[in-house]
Amino acid sequence: MASLNVGNLGEYLREQRRAAQLSLRQLADATGVSNPYLSQIERGLRKPSADVLQQVAKALRISAETLYVRAGILDEREREELETRAVILADPSINERQKNVLLQIYDSFRRENGFVPGSDADADGDAGPRKDVRPREGDDAGADATEDQDPHS
Numbered sequence: 001m002a003s004l005n006v007g008n009l010g011e012y013l014r015e016q017r018r019a020a021q022l023s024l025r026q027l028a029d030a031t032g033v034s035n036p037y038l039s040q041i042e043r044g045l046r047k048p049s050a051d052v053l054q055q056v057a058k059a060l061r062i063s064a065e066t067l068y069v070r071a072g073i074l075d076e077r078e079r080e081e082l083e084t085r086a087v088i089l090a091d092p093s094i095n096e097r098q099k100n101v102l103l104q105i106y107d108s109f110r111r112e113n114g115f116v117p118g119s120d121a122d123a124d125g126d127a128g129p130r131k132d133v134r135p136r137e138g139d140d141a142g143a144d145a146t147e148d149q150d151p152h153s
Contacts, residue, residue: 009070010044016060017042030059047071077115 017027028035033052040046048056050073057064065082068074088102
């Protein structure tokens with residue numbers, strides 16, 4: 001069964017490499033992975049490690065998570081969740097507090113729709129993260145928090 005996933009991975013990698021107009025030798029040079037080993041991966045004879053897949057993904061400018069799913073390392077739903085989280089965390093137009101709030105909302109919608117959070121930290125998300133969310137300036141609750149932090153201001 002693993003060889004079926006590896007074959008699928010190999011075909012996909014070959015397609016991506018050709019779309020990028022790279023030879024196996026060029027991909028090997030870009031990744032630091034040997035040409036024969038890459039050839040074996042493309043032919044479905046080898047199952048690469050996550051590190052090798054990450055190097056190949058970087059060289060081909062594709063998602064490493066997509067390769068992990070095709071290699072059977074990562075579940076499709078886990079990949080989608082990771083990509084969603086990565087996009088939120090990488091957005092330079094919102095601050096850290098806003099990112100945390102968005103992730104909390106995202107987790108609550110997933111729980112509401114029957115998806116179980118992936119980690120213990122997420123499972124504790126209902127009680128803990130709300131403490132990190134500070135009221136906007138001018139809110140009554142914010143005055144108490146400000147006084148607790150700096151009573152002389």
